[in-house]
Amino acid sequence: MNLAEHYTQIRKYSEKICAPLATEDYVVQPIADVSPPKWHLGHTTWFFETFVLKPNVTGYQEFDENYNYVFNSYYETVGNRVIRTDRGNLSRPSVADIYKYRAYVDEAMVKFLAQPIDGELKELITLGFNHEQQHQELLITDIKYILGNNPLFPAYDDHWKEDSSIRNENDFVTIEEGVYEIGYQGDDFHFDNELNRHKVYLNEFSISTALVNNAEYLEFINAGGYQNFNYWHAEGWDWVKTNSISAPMYWHLIDGGWFNYTFAGLKVLDKNLALSHISYYEAYAFASWKGMRLPTEFEWEIAAEHFNWGQRWEWTESAYLPYPGFSKAPGAIGEYNGKFMVNQKVLRGASIATPENHSRVTYRNFFHPNLRWQFTGIRLVK
Amino acid sequence: MNLAEHYTQIRKYSEKICAPLATEDYVVQPIADVSPPKWHLGHTTWFFETFVLKPNVTGYQEFDENYNYVFNSYYETVGNRVIRTDRGNLSRPSVADIYKYRAYVDEAMVKFLAQPIDGELKELITLGFNHEQQHQELLITDIKYILGNNPLFPAYDDHWKEDSSIRNENDFVTIEEGVYEIGYQGDDFHFDNELNRHKVYLNEFSISTALVNNAEYLEFINAGGYQNFNYWHAEGWDWVKTNSISAPMYWHLIDGGWFNYTFAGLKVLDKNLALSHISYYEAYAFASWKGMRLPTEFEWEIAAEHFNWGQRWEWTESAYLPYPGFSKAPGAIGEYNGKFMVNQKVLRGASIATPENHSRVTYRNFFHPNLRWQFTGIRLVK
Amino acid sequence: MNLAEHYTQIRKYSEKICAPLATEDYVVQPIADVSPPKWHLGHTTWFFETFVLKPNVTGYQEFDENYNYVFNSYYETVGNRVIRTDRGNLSRPSVADIYKYRAYVDEAMVKFLAQPIDGELKELITLGFNHEQQHQELLITDIKYILGNNPLFPAYDDHWKEDSSIRNENDFVTIEEGVYEIGYQGDDFHFDNELNRHKVYLNEFSISTALVNNAEYLEFINAGGYQNFNYWHAEGWDWVKTNSISAPMYWHLIDGGWFNYTFAGLKVLDKNLALSHISYYEAYAFASWKGMRLPTEFEWEIAAEHFNWGQRWEWTESAYLPYPGFSKAPGAIGEYNGKFMVNQKVLRGASIATPENHSRVTYRNFFHPNLRWQFTGIRLVK
Amino acid sequence: MNLAEHYTQIRKYSEKICAPLATEDYVVQPIADVSPPKWHLGHTTWFFETFVLKPNVTGYQEFDENYNYVFNSYYETVGNRVIRTDRGNLSRPSVADIYKYRAYVDEAMVKFLAQPIDGELKELITLGFNHEQQHQELLITDIKYILGNNPLFPAYDDHWKEDSSIRNENDFVTIEEGVYEIGYQGDDFHFDNELNRHKVYLNEFSISTALVNNAEYLEFINAGGYQNFNYWHAEGWDWVKTNSISAPMYWHLIDGGWFNYTFAGLKVLDKNLALSHISYYEAYAFASWKGMRLPTEFEWEIAAEHFNWGQRWEWTESAYLPYPGFSKAPGAIGEYNGKFMVNQKVLRGASIATPENHSRVTYRNFFHPNLRWQFTGIRLVK
Known part of the structure; x- marks a missing residue:
């Protein structure tokens, strides 16, 4: 699998995790540790835009200059940011806008990854893959928190079942x-x-x-x-x-x-x-x-x-x-x-x-x- | 204007206020005093269901029994409720569900108001009208807060303008x-x-x-x-x-x-x-x-x-x-x-x-x- | 009773209220509203020093220039001050120092009050009397709080008894x-x-x-x-x-x-x-x-x-x-x-x-x- | 040095540390981590009374049954206690009472230590010595905090000087x-x-x-x-x-x-x-x-x-x-x-x-x- 394919595979998986959500589920932050799903989708995209596209693609046009403020997490180096506990107070950018942002960055990234990439830049991109995977895990646990602490206890997947038979002897x-x-x-x-x-x-x-x-x-x-x-x-x-x-x-x-x-x-x-x-x-x-x-x-x-x-x-x-x-x-x-x-x-x-x-x-x-x-x-x- | 027409007029106005909103704007609660618009829409509906329909319509089938917990505001008499500062943590019921809830209750109300109504019950319904009007004002001020404290400063109505010429002499x-x-x-x-x-x-x-x-x-x-x-x-x-x-x-x-x-x-x-x-x-x-x-x-x-x-x-x-x-x-x-x-x-x-x-x-x-x-x-x- | 006698009578009464206290009782501030008794004794003295002696007595030598910072209560006009919730954190000035401060200011005040005083200045001094009386009431209620919230429930006066027979008919x-x-x-x-x-x-x-x-x-x-x-x-x-x-x-x-x-x-x-x-x-x-x-x-x-x-x-x-x-x-x-x-x-x-x-x-x-x-x-x- | 002499030496040193203090300095707790010196003096005494005298001396008469509540620190096993942040709110027991408490327990301890002591009990008493030494260090650092955060900056010892010449080469x-x-x-x-x-x-x-x-x-x-x-x-x-x-x-x-x-x-x-x-x-x-x-x-x-x-x-x-x-x-x-x-x-x-x-x-x-x-x-x- 080449770098562009790897990129696409990982990026698609984040969206697959979110597929069962209602728009409203993307927005809330019931506790500080649980970020809104739409924030995860935006933040992981911001990572590639900020650390890969902006420094390496000549003439790259930022999707929206305000997004740096909205989607930066804790990187002090990269400027001011929405404080962590305020993420659930932002109704905008909308979920649709964030999917547009993803598509825009993905297109630029796939184009960029068509050329041979090596050394530190390749390492950085691979870090971006792993970074997105970490947020995929958080997406899953944050979605569980958002739905599981709602008084209506909505299901994420009616057919979901964890296999309890896979178990070692207690030796x-x-x-x-x-x-x-x-x-x-x-x-x-x-x-x-x-x-x-x-x-x-x-x-x-x-x-x-x-x-x-x-x-x-x-x-x-x-x-x-x-x-x-x-x-x-x-x-x-x-x-x-x-x-x-x-x-x-x-x-x-x-x-x-x-x-x-x-x-x-x-x-x-x-x-x-x-x-x-x-x-x-x-x-x-x-x-x-x-x-x-x-x-x-x-x-x-x-x-x-x-x-x-x-x-x-x-x-x-x-x-x-x-x-x-x-x-x-x-x-x-x-x-x-x-x-x-x-x-x-x-x-x-x-x-x-x-x-x-x-x-x-x-x-x-x-x-x-x-x-x-x-x-x-x-x-x-x- | 009869009671049913008055009811319908007031109820429609609440929805008109929300018409320019994105789904996400209905969900957030940036400070305790500002409730999510979807909560206002549900709460005013709950008022009519709880105080008018349930005690007065024989065989009335509640829309969802969990909604009492979700949409009660401060009425200690009517049971437990989501604490006020948690309203913005609830992604469900969804906006669509709440509009269904409104339609369901509106249908039952309009049917109920077709009969002659007088005395204390009429007073109570009129209180419900005024209650919804108070929440219409809060809808407007809460929407302003939600959009006006977003770093993107989205407009609610691009053509909105307050007339500053209507002004008395400062006598x-x-x-x-x-x-x-x-x-x-x-x-x-x-x-x-x-x-x-x-x-x-x-x-x-x-x-x-x-x-x-x-x-x-x-x-x-x-x-x-x-x-x-x-x-x-x-x-x-x-x-x-x-x-x-x-x-x-x-x-x-x-x-x-x-x-x-x-x-x-x-x-x-x-x-x-x-x-x-x-x-x-x-x-x-x-x-x-x-x-x-x-x-x-x-x-x-x-x-x-x-x-x-x-x-x-x-x-x-x-x-x-x-x-x-x-x-x-x-x-x-x-x-x-x-x-x-x-x-x-x-x-x-x-x-x-x-x-x-x-x-x-x-x-x-x-x-x-x-x-x-x-x-x-x-x-x-x- | 002339002004000097009135002054002395009021000042002595503050000290009489504190006579049954142990040194330790003068120091603590169990809640923000309850000030340490030694603070009351110092603050009322500071009032006379600041508003009467310093502006009116030529060559008056302040007792200690740091006391303005320690004993100012809420007068923004008169400079910085220890924040109210910190009064119980100050072991110094000691109780003995504060009694010395009182004696020093009292001597200067009695000397000053020997001359004829009238008009605004007399009003100000009378305000000082009433100010000290207000703190006498606080001294009593604060002492009650300090002793009454101690797990040992120490008495202030073993013989103290409130007369419950003085009571109107409930007409x-x-x-x-x-x-x-x-x-x-x-x-x-x-x-x-x-x-x-x-x-x-x-x-x-x-x-x-x-x-x-x-x-x-x-x-x-x-x-x-x-x-x-x-x-x-x-x-x-x-x-x-x-x-x-x-x-x-x-x-x-x-x-x-x-x-x-x-x-x-x-x-x-x-x-x-x-x-x-x-x-x-x-x-x-x-x-x-x-x-x-x-x-x-x-x-x-x-x-x-x-x-x-x-x-x-x-x-x-x-x-x-x-x-x-x-x-x-x-x-x-x-x-x-x-x-x-x-x-x-x-x-x-x-x-x-x-x-x-x-x-x-x-x-x-x-x-x-x-x-x-x-x-x-x-x-x-x- | 036998056990009783060792006991007496350690106990005296705690009191020596406090000798320069004014009574008021024993009382305050400017932050949660800094306990009032009188609390340290009482707590270390309570340790010997609770863990040595009460279980081992037949007919031992507790000095004051309320002291367990006042001087327990964090030992959940030994019952309720004043919460840590409230230590500075207690004007009683007075400093004099706590010195009496120390004298009372010291007399009983020295008498008790006159007999041959071995095994676990000796270990426990030695733990008590080390426990008191730990509080001696805290006494010194807490006193520094109490005096050093007072706006008058009172000295503990005018002649105190730390030797800055004892210094290794920076190798x-x-x-x-x-x-x-x-x-x-x-x-x-x-x-x-x-x-x-x-x-x-x-x-x-x-x-x-x-x-x-x-x-x-x-x-x-x-x-x-x-x-x-x-x-x-x-x-x-x-x-x-x-x-x-x-x-x-x-x-x-x-x-x-x-x-x-x-x-x-x-x-x-x-x-x-x-x-x-x-x-x-x-x-x-x-x-x-x-x-x-x-x-x-x-x-x-x-x-x-x-x-x-x-x-x-x-x-x-x-x-x-x-x-x-x-x-x-x-x-x-x-x-x-x-x-x-x-x-x-x-x-x-x-x-x-x-x-x-x-x-x-x-x-x-x-x-x-x-x-x-x-x-x-x-x-x-x-």
């Missing part, structure tokens, strides 16, 4: 003590935060080959896990109290029975399914209650060849920090990862929302420990 | 000291807060026959009015400082020139036009700077026959309090006015957004002193 | 409809907000000769008054919910019995005592539940000769607004009253904390409707 | 790549968070033998370091903007010259002195500007034999996480360290406020990345 595999190598190695795309490849020393540990499922988590709930501070970090306990948390996101106790909002609407909770939509605080508390712990990201990376992964992003015990020798690129691209390396937790694996071929064993995802709207789950270590 | 008319009667008298519709008609004693005062215009207010700005605490209430001064206020809402200083967002988009400020979109705090400060004051609502009501009014809601010095003998109706309808009679200021007159025949000389509008998104202006007294 | 006296005169008349001290004396028209009303007592208010509580939104203003109801209010301030339900923090410590609730420490919201809700209402400040002023008043500040239905012809003095003194005339309610009468000879029938006290730490009570009108 | 020492051992080893006191001793793999690195001094940090300021987002984490940049940060805590720019609040009062900034009172965000930004980085806590621990440390707590790049095999003790003592292991940064070394013999090379201090009131400094790695 533990033991990894021996020793020096291991961590981080990306190879010539394909990878993020700067996966480098440098470096050595770490691991003690012996045993890691589960299966993710925690809903049945196991219900035991924690029924055992009073949300009422006993002993299992929690101090700030996790504050979070439980302040927000009156008593179950994973999207779980509803109705007339004594547990229901779960899924993309097909509100359904009876499937107990065999891998647990999802829990915060790091809950992951930690559950593990404490079990007398176990979460893996570090290093343990996970070394052990990952022994189990299937990919249904859920897996909270690790590791904080998101630079690897030895990490250095960020100059300019706007350098704002990609490094500046978030404080007060976040690493997640490893991939989720059902992650685009195919986007993740890999060295991939480092990261979120604040209180967030639950991603498909986040638990793997135990003892 | 003062003097009203003699004495006992006057205040409040509604007659048999037509009026709100409970306009009763009882009662006597007040007024001292002699002179009131301007014209509203303050933009040129006069610019003098206040240029004289440093926003920098001198002496003109302001203590809490008005805090409001100026906290919110960095330096001009009326919708005014923009661009390259040294003043612009104003209007329904036709961003335009050079028309200095002859009556000032609008100022808070009570600003009205008070401007009057102090002039060495004058605002009228009380009683002075206004007595003097109103001496001038044209209706372009702007006029801030008065009066707090919104019950008239002697005021008593609120029982049940949900009683929640209409009385429970807001604390910490608000009375406005008199009407604005360009007020539906025809909705206001009258005894009409009492009320808002918190910091609010500016209504078409609010100033009339001076000395 | 209603009827005032006839007509034109009445309101506002201060005479040559003695009065605040600017009591002027101009002016005519008002009152409808006939009947007003209770007694204040509501604790027994009556308990009936309201037991009747579910705090659980029924119908009795409350919308913002009163929000206040109840947000702050989980279920009884007057200082009331505690312990093992099924009601207790009340008094200056003698925590005591069994005296049911015969006049109700105290309630907000305007609660006063309004109680009156609504009774099917009655609160008096306006004008009704109160006209009816006051028919009952004893002075145990409690009485919430009125009136908002705090300027009288006809009100104008504020120029300079810092003009910041005294006028700039607070928005969003506050008028209280009439006086409380057990009010210094003797400080209040009068035309006196207008004012507070925000949610505040309860003053000795506030209820008189009903029907 | 870098290089540590070779390899497997190293980290964590406490031995039989003396240590915290649970220093265990298990475990192996880590370190890459080669060069670490400065000197701390950054004020002159070097001034260069960063003068180079616009606080105005360039490139050097900062995204949340560090938000912190700078939100709090208008432009220099280390206690630095004041007066008439063009830099001053520094020290325990001797406000003084001209000593440029040779080791930089202090900066947040992790500032430490990171400074290192970025230098083209260097902060050490990890593992690098620091291995390299520490090559330099003198102890003047400043040194921010590391490491997040505060459990070591392999870490497990917390059961009961209240188990709440000591583990529950804070999220969203905090590790500091290594010791400061001029740290009691002698309290720190060690494996000691792990931890704070949130925005805090500056500790004596925190920077050591660079390249």
